């Protein structure tokens with residue numbers, strides 16, 4: 352499982368860089384503009400320069416409206432600015448068709464610029480609270496659009512968590528649907544160390560985190576702490592080892 356960490360700007364990205372050996376993807380967002388709030392192009396560029404060259408930079412394009420042209424142009428902006436993972440939160444899409452239309456436009460805009468960029472279609476575990484597309488529709492939307500990954504996050508950051516809205520069994524179904532379509536499955540939403548066992552067992556490819564690696568577990572008032580990134584990764588590694596050992600036992604019995 353890859354660890355994606357979301358700093359809110361250059362200063363926190365530098366703290367991520369100090370823990371670069373413990374993380375896999377640095378994800379640029381602007382949390383005060385929403386769960387997947389988009390940051391400025393110059394911030395993406397500065398963060399690209401601040402983190403080690405072999406650490407991929409992701410950028411969120413925003414909690415986007417159902418406006419394929421607008422969103423495609425914004426996604427291209429993120430790619431031109433140096434992000435190689437482009438994440439789109441389909442906040443304003445109420446049907447799978449709308450989500451697919453937006454994501455198709457994004458995929459074309461991004462891949463015309465850079466074929467090796469990865470496009471991530473993100474929905475929301477608490478979609479029922481904001482009126483957007485059902486979370487379990489995301490793998491199909493992503494696949495139909497030619498995206499590379501399907502993701503879930505929470506739209507409202509009020510302390511409720513991924514599993515409060517989409518329990519582990521439903522997340523497992525999300526992962527199954529993504530993998531059946533050849534996609535990466537990414538999960539986020541106030542994920543804590545205690546969630547890493549289930550997330551590992553269901554085969555999550557990418558876990559996205561901010562609050563759990565901020566001081567006091569507070570994604571708004573707390574700042575990202577390199578030692579908390581290291582501790583989070585240590586728990587991920589421990590869970591991966593346990594899962595591998597359990598799989599070995601099953602294989603020989």
Ligand SMILES: O=C[C@H](O)COP(=O)(O)O
Pocket residue numbers: 355357378504508539540541542559560561562563570
């Ligand atoms: O993409 C990951 C999100 O930023 C997760 O943030 P959170 O762990 O504070 O919910």
